[in-house]
Amino acid sequence: MTPAAWHAAEVAARDAYGRLLARLAWRWRDVAAAEDALAAALEAALTAWPRDGVPAAPQAWLARVAERRLLDAARHARVAAHPDTQWMLSQEREEAAMDRRLSLLLVCAHPAIDAQLHAALMLQTVLGLDSARIAPAFLATPEAMKRRLSRAKEKIRQARIPFELPGEEALPERLSAVLEAIYAAFSIDNDAAGQSLADEAIFLAELVSLHLPAEPEPLGLLALMLHVQARRAARLTLGFTPLAQQDTALWDRAMARQADALLARAAGAGRPGPFQLEAAIQSAHASRAVTGQTPWEQILGLYAVLNAHWPTLGTLVAACAAALEAGRLDQAMAEWAPLASLPEAQGYQPLWAVGGFIARAAGDRAAAASRLERAAGMAQDAAQASFLRGAI
Amino acid sequence: MQYTLLFHGPNMPADHVPSAEEQAQMQRVWGEYMTALNAAGIVRGGQALMPVHTGSTVRLRDGKRHVQDGPMADSKESLGGFVVIDVPDLDVALDWAARSPSSLHGSTEVRPVWENPLA
Incomplete structure (x- = not known):
């Protein structure tokens, strides 16, 4: 297969997995059980399809097998489950079944779920990535990640986090949690691990834009x-x-x-x-x-608007850097100083890097050296550290 | 689905005596909240508790009984009461928790009630 064809196949598989899982999880209000059933259906396909040929509607085939598994499991566990059984009977409605992946994304980023887990949950449920693939990006062992994710899925079911789309008044806040988690996944700098989740994050953002x-x-x-x-x-x-x-x-x-x-x-x-x-x-x-x-002046203006309404430590520090680049040293110094005394800024590497360059521009060699060294000590990789030390 | 709302309030010094105004204010806001809960027809139980300094904590260690004056551990907040409500899902329970007077100065914990699948 050519890389392009391989990529197309990968996107199609990812798309199908997420759609199916979202639909099953939405109907049964149980992400973990839906995952198990879908995994079993995929396994059944590996046996049946080479023998009987690929069915005309592979996704519908998988959905039916997974659905049957869930019903069996529910009967077996004698747990009260209330799937919409009408749906089972109607092929047309199956065809027309809405894509529930947005609902699933919103559930994954529900405020009752630890924000640290939002991105990992989305990657696992909507894209089918396994814990071993997700864990390094979040600096966790596969076992720990698996445990944390299964805890979260347990909470979704047991605390009954709703799969209904939130109302108009709640949507902006809920949506912003989804977007932040996607951006967090995108921003993970895992060059060291040799794997980036950037493509996955872009796929998720496309999915959200498509729905909204x-x-x-x-x-x-x-x-x-x-x-x-x-x-x-x-x-x-x-x-x-x-x-x-x-x-x-x-x-x-x-x-x-x-x-x-x-x-x-x-x-x-x-x-x-x-x-x-x-x-x-x-x-x-x-x-x-x-x-x-x-265009540093333009960038500075954009940061001013951003920080007036949605300030974060990252954007405040970036604004200082932009002021420095725009030749506004006084402004950079005045805005940087109060940030440096924030408790949460002490371990924030970019703050010390930017502070170092500000001090250097101001001719304060001692402060420049100590801040840049501090930043280098916190650098993500050797290349960045040597860049910072080189600036001293 | 049943959830328990646990109302945690900030701990006051043991010698703190609320003023008549404070007391009246407390009674009013909690009265309004409980009235709203009852009017919604979702309350399945609940109690208000006496102040934390009236409590005792018991532990059995090596067969020996240890009784301690006051709550289990020093904390900034303590349980002041709880209600069990029956609502469709977590979002509705969270909405009710957000309306509780305890959420304003203390906190409100929302815990699903364990349902015995064999019951």
């Missing part, structure tokens, strides 16, 4: 991730290269254009949000490929 086409934030997130992804090659080539010094020839221009088109569509809704603004900042960085210059 009128919502601008999923599009914003998608645009943000595509912009970052478009620069992947440039980031990974010569050790660690900061964005503003990357060789733009290595950027994927087509992907950046696609990101800008998505962002423009999002902006059409007239409802700005944090992901749209982050995407706009990335879009401004990407414009260097065309103009040859990074």
